[in-house]
Amino acid sequence: MILEDLLFSFGAEIIHYEKNEILFREGDFPLYYFQIRKGSVKLNNYDEHGKEFIQHIASAGESFGESNLFIDQPYPVNALSIEKSIIIRSTKSGFLKLINTHPDILSNINQYLAERMYDTYIRLYNLSFQxxxxxxxxxxxxxxxxxxxxxxxxxxxxxxxxxxxxxxxxxxxxxxxxxxxxxxxxxxxxxxxxxxx
DNA sequence: TCATTAATTCGCC
DNA sequence: GGCGAATTAATGA
Incomplete structure (x- = not known):
């Protein structure tokens, strides 16, 4: 998570979401960095029968969708608020400018992404259980x-x-x-x- | 408080 | 394990 004031100085804005609002859809091109001040957001997919699979639930203090800003790929998941939430949103260019001028932030992001990847391995292994x-x-x-x-x-x-x-x-x-x-x-x-x- | 919607549980295949 | 219906909990007007 990045200090809010720093995000604001690079043009980030506050967005309020009600329950079950879509922040982005699978297939959308990533344009923003998101960080949760209050509330929670789920990252999910729907299978061909409409059954939901939740990849991750991000809570206050967590960021999401940032890994897509480093690669040139559309989102592999949808993001929906699961309760009334307050989100700090920074444009991709603002975010990239921020990390260029504050390289120390990168190690925080690295740490965070590494933790998420660790979780992903556990969850993936978990799914293979019979x-x-x-x-x-x-x-x-x-x-x-x-x-x-x-x-x-x-x-x-x-x-x-x-x-x-x-x-x-x-x-x-x-x-x-x-x-x-x-x-x-x-x-x-x-x-x-x-x-x- | 009542109505509506979502979540949970049950019976059955 | 999954469908449909019944029951219960949560939400909102």
């Missing part, structure tokens, strides 16, 4: 990793079963059945429908 229980367990581990407390049931999954399904490639019913099964095995706890891991 059984839904293994898929969900590894995915929950992945979610809990940044959480400082590793105690059992200390982490409330901050997303809906629908979202879990779209993130793991499973269908909602399978997520519901598997989570219940995991509860029987004392791998998770369910309280008021909320999942604790």
């Amino acid at each position: 059984h839904s229980i293994d898929k969900l367990k590894l995915f929950l581990d992945y979610l809990k990793r940044p959480h400082n407390d590793t105690t059992l049931y200390s982490f409330q999954i901050p997303m809906t079963r629908q979202q879990l399904a779209s993130l793991t490639g499973l269908c909602v019913e399978t997520v519901i059945r598997t989570i219940k099964h995991m509860e029987k095995k004392e791998m998770v706890r369910i309280q008021n429908g909320k999942i604790f891991y």
